[in-house]
Amino acid sequence: MIRTPLRPLARILKAREQGQNPDAIEAENIRLRHEDDRDRDRNRAEGRLLVMGVAFFCAFIVIGARMGTLAGSVPQEPTAQASGSPIIGQRSDIVDRNGRVLATNLDTHSLYAQIPDMVDPAKAARELAGIFPELDEDELFKDFTGERRFLWIRREISPEQMQAVHDIGDPGLLFGPREMRLYPNGSVAAHILGGATYGREGVSSAEVIGVAGVEKYFDDFLRDPANEGAPLELSLDLTVQAASERVLHGGMMLMSAKGASSVLMDVHTGEILSMVSLPDFDPNDRPRVLTEADGATDQSDSPLFNRAVQGVYELGSVFKIFTIAQAVELGLIRADTMIDTKGPLTWGRFRIRDFRNYGAELTATDVIVKSSNVGTARVAMMIGAEKQREFLDSLGLLAPTPVEMVEAPTGRPLLPPNWSEISTMTISYGHGLSSSPVHLATAYSSLLNGGYRVEPTLLRQDGPRYGPRVVSERVSATARDMLRAVITRGTASFGDVEGYEVGGKTGTAEKPRPTGGYYDEKNIATFASVFPASDPRYVLIVTLDEPSVEALGEQRRTAGWTAVPVAAEMIRRVAPLLGLRPDVETLSPTGVTLTSN
Incomplete structure (x- = not known):
């Protein structure tokens, strides 16, 4: 800053010439300098006051807004902060x-x-x-x-x-x-x-x-x-689940079975719309696990046991469609190929027999329709052990099911230690390999939905979830036609539900003894069905444990008399709930007909 001199020489000389006092010039300059300093200090002070005023105003606004927020909020008691992870109580629905x-x-x-x-x-x-x-x-x-x-x-x-x-x-x-x-x-x-x-x-x-x-x-x-x-x-439909449980419980009581299970699956997405295991329990009052003190020798007797996922059984003749479909896929046979069904079929000390004598030959379709063990075993011999195992594995029958439950890994299929030729023959008609109803539902869905592998799931899906192809569309259609024939003229005639074009296969397998061999009067009755057969939407598996019903003067234990009627009633109840309208044929007009003169 340049300061003005108090005694400028030019003014001093001029003042002396005019006879004025030079000290007055110095006094005036001192006064002016003091006035400038005063004005500068005042401006600085006013600026500082302005800044402080703005700061106090902003603070007042913030405090006021915070007080307003607190006044409008719900009062809460203060809580002390403790070390360690907090206990999370909230759980999603x-x-x-x-x-x-x-x-x-x-x-x-x-x-x-x-x-x-x-x-x-x-x-x-x-x-x-x-x-x-x-x-x-x-x-x-x-x-x-x-x-x-x-x-x-x-x-x-x-x-x-x-x-x-x-x-x-x-x-x-x-x-x-x-x-x-x-x-x-x-x-x-x-x-x-x-x-x-x-x-x-x-x-x-x-x-x-x-x-x-x-x-x-x-x-x-x-x-x-x-x-x-x-x-x-979840993928479940509560209404369908409740109806399925009601029907299955009634069927289990009617058929005097000790247990039952069912699985309803969408063939295109793998979604499980209902899954039932009986006897069941109330999760609001979950029972404890059975112990030896309760006299329990088998946890499958507990209501906690999930028969649909954990229960691995030899499921019997429901496996026959896999054998015939694979043979058609490999070009070994066609639906009308004649198969040798003369029995018994001997392999070493083993004898494979049919439920009754079906004659010397049957078409491949009739092997399924009449459920010939001998005919299926001969087709399996044509396929061979290695290819059979690969095909069943592609359908998901040889590994634990991936369904989203902690019990799923415990439902591991039981495979023969040595997959020999006799194993190939017996597995072809559902003996020698144990799997769960969920496995069976997955395999049927993959075979019948056009031939694409699907995975079972309990989570809702937005659309089809196709995996790799397991059979061609042609073979898938052939399998559906065969299963439809089982209903119209085969072992599952009680499974026909008017308007819903049901197809399916029965399976009756004797239960193994813990000490070896099989029980004569204890079996697992299974019916694997698909509807509508011409355009599959759903697969339904129904399994009854040790069923027995008196019909036509004798005790009946086969699936055709036990599991099939229960499954038919279930389809009759749940199909409308699933949005499927019955396809009822229009009757021709009868009685009086209007004619022109």
């Missing part, structure tokens, strides 16, 4: 393909005791035993007067029970918030859902974890807060 709830959450309370705070332990024990009959008064009093300081009494209580405990009035009895898993449809789809229980617990929260079924398989997804409560959408 599970819904069916139409959004109907299969599993959800319910807010409830737990009951616990802070024993040092109890006033009258004897009264509390007596009153609690009256409210909860399963509790023992003496045990409670012993716990209340012992050295324990904390005691869980009930993990879940109803509002009525909570009020009754509150009326006891003991300050040592306290309640904690809980979120329990609720299955509003009871036992419907119990084996699929599986059930849930509590994991880590605290007095103010508890984590809900899956213990079986899709609850455990998708446990991470259902507990993940990042999903923001999005439900798990």
Whole structure:
């Protein structure tokens, strides 16, 4: 900055010439300099005040906005932050393909005791035993007067029970918030859902974890807060599932069977629309696993056992269509090729016989229609062990099913240790290889949907999910025609449902003894069906364990008398629910006919 001199020489000389006082010039310059400094300081101060004013104004706006937000929000109690991972209580819902709830959450309370705070332990024990009959008064009093300081009494209580405990009035009895898993449809789809229980617990929260079924398989997804409560959408149709369970239960009772299962699958997507295993249970009150103390020798007797996924059985003649279809695919036979059915067929010490004498020859179609073991075994000998194994593997029959359940890996098919020629022959008609109903549904869907492999799934799909081709479209159509003939003129005549063009194959396999050999009067009856046969949409597998029904004066145990009628009734019930309209032939007009004169 350039400062003006206080005594400028030019003005001083001029002032002297004019006889003026030069000191006045200096005084005036000092005054002007002071006025400039004053103005500059004032401007600086005003700028600082302006900045401070703006800052205070902004702070006031922020504080006001925050106060307004707090005033409009729901008040909450402050919570202390504790170290360690938090307990996640929220669990996503599970819904069916139409959004109907299969599993959800319910807010409830737990009951616990802070024993040092109890006033009258004897009264509390007596009153609690009256409210909860399963509790023992003496045990409670012993716990209340012992050295324990904390005691869980009930993990879940109803509002009525909570009020009754509150009326006891003991300050040592306290309640904690809980979120329990609720299955509003009871036992419907119990084996699929599986059930849930509590994991880590605290007095103010508890984590809900899956213990079986899709609850455990998708446990991470259902507990993940990042999903923001999005439900798990299954492929099941709740209405179809409920109808299937009702029909199958009635059929099991009518046929005096000890157990039953069914699988309904979309042949193009692999979606399982219903899967039933009986006997079942209520996941709201999941039973415990059977032990030797219960007299259980086989876990398959437990209602927790999922026969559709975990139950691996020799399924019998339902396998015959695989043998004939593969032979047609390989060009070894055609549908009208004559097959030698003279029996018995001897291989070493083994004898393969038919249920009855079908004559010396049958067409390949009639081998399926009449269910000839001898004819199927001869075709299998033409195919060979290696090719047979490759084909069955391509249908998914030799590996655990990939369906989304934790029980799926336990349903591993039982294969012969040595796939010899006799194994090839017996496997061709469903003996010597054990698989589950879900395996069978997958294989039938892959064979009959045009020949594309599908994978079974419990998740809703948006469209077809085709894998590699297993047979040609021509062979797939041939197989469908053969299965339709089984209904119209074969062993499954009771399976015809008017308007729905059902095709299918029966299978009756004797149950193996634990010590070797087979039972004479215990079998697994299976009916594998497809509808409509000309344009397949769904495959239905129905299996009955040890069925027996009296008909025409004698006991009948074969699938044609047991599993087939049950499956037919199930199709009759669920097909309209699936949106399939019956194809009813129009009758020709009868009676009076209007004619022109």
